[in-house]
Amino acid sequence: MESEIAVRRLAALAQPSRLAVFRLLVKAGPDGMAAGEIARALDIAPNTLSAQLNLLSQAGLVRQRRDGRSLIYSVEFETMSALLLYLMEDCCLGHSEICTPVVEAAARGACCPTPQESLS
Secondary structure, three states, X not given: OOHHHHHHHHHHHXXXXXXXXXXXXXHHHHHOEEHHHHHHHHOXXXXXXXXXXXXXXXXXXEXXXXXXXXXXXXXXXXXXXXXXXXXXXXXXXXXXXXXXXXXXXXXXXXXXXXXXXXXX
C-alpha cells in the first residue's frame, strides 16, 4: 500500500463521528446496516451521517448497496485488513513483545467472535 493511500484512509477515521460510524459497521459485519439504523444508533443527523459515510466511502473503507428503498453500508474488510497490515508491516524491529498482544488477539479470534460468543 502506498503511504498516500494509508494517510487518506487514516484521515477518514481521524474524526470522532466517522470513527464511531466505522466501528459500528465493523460490529455489524458483512451484512452492514441501513443508514437510518446507523443514524439512530449513534444519534447523528441524517445529513451529517451522509457526509461522514461519503468520506469513508471515498477512502475505500465502506461500501453501500441498495436494498429496496434503503441504503445499506458495510465495511470493506479487505481494505481494513490491508491498512492494519500496512501499519504493522515493519513492527517491532526485533522486539516481538511489542506486537505480541495484537498477534495473540488475532490468533484467538478476539476480533471475530463466534456467533455464540456474540449472543452472550
